[in-house]
Structures are given as structure tokens and as C-alpha cells.
Amino acid sequence: MAAAEPEHVAWISERQLARAWPTIRTAFLDATANANEVRSNLLVSHSTWGESTWRTYHPADVARVAGAIADGTAELQPHWRSDTPEAKLLDQRLRRKNLPGAIGCALLIAVPLAIIIILLIISWNDSGSSSPSYWH
Known part of the structure; x- marks a missing residue:
């Protein structure tokens, strides 16, 4: 065979x-x-x-x-x-455990973005004012 x-x-x-x-x-x-x-x-x-x-x-x-x-x-x-109920409990624990990291990531993105927006607003407002060199 x-x-x-x-x-x-x-x-x-x-x-x-x-x-x-x-x-x-x-x-x-x-x-x-x-x-x-x-x-x-x-x-x-x-x-x-x-x-x-x-x-x-x-x-x-x-x-x-x-x-x-x-x-x-x-x-x-x-x-x-x-x-299963055990899986749902594990999901809740993981969400709670990862919450500080999620908040940190959000701040890591939000703070520099806010600084850039503030700087853009300041530079935009300054560009429309008259220059001090014209003052006598």
C-alpha cells in the first residue's frame, strides 16, 4: 500500500x-x-x-x-x-486601570494645542495694531 x-x-x-x-x-x-x-x-x-x-x-x-x-x-x-460575567468584570477593571493613561494622553495633546491656539490669537491681534515706530 x-x-x-x-x-x-x-x-x-x-x-x-x-x-x-x-x-x-x-x-x-x-x-x-x-x-x-x-x-x-x-x-x-x-x-x-x-x-x-x-x-x-x-x-x-x-x-x-x-x-x-x-x-x-x-x-x-x-x-x-x-x-461571561468574568469577562465583563475584567473589562471594567482594565478600563479603570487604563483611565489615568487615557487622561494623560488627552492632556498631552490638548495642552500643546491650546498653547498653539493662544499664540496664534496673540500674533493675529498684534498684526493689526499700529507699530510703535510711528508714534511721536
């Missing part, structure tokens, strides 16, 4: 994986794949700007786990899902 030739498989990107598992949080796609024994390949690319790495996933395994997620038999932590 001759050995079967391997079939060509179009591996799935992480973006496609996110579409296949919409209830899984993006940050936990790889953890979900590992916990449910989804075959993956680590790909590496070298360029002028350095090394890039990304994973691709086997489509049959992704489909199997999608079915397991739908029927509740997949190996998952509650906070990996986006539709």
Missing part, C-alpha cells in the same frame, strides 16, 4: 481565527488553541526592520474547537470568553 500524499492545507491566520471564534477574546486566542490542542505553525519573517513572527492554525482543528465552543465542551477559562 502506497503512503498517502499529504494534502495541501490553507492554514488560518489569527484574524481568521478571531472570526471563527467570535466569543473568544483576541488576547486569548492562542491560549484557547493550545488548551484545545489546535495544531499551529510559528512563522518567521526577516526584514530591514527586524524579525516578525506570527502563528497560523490548522482549519480542521479550528472548526472542531468552534463546534466545542458552541456546545460548551471546549476547554476554556471563563475570562477568555467575551460573553
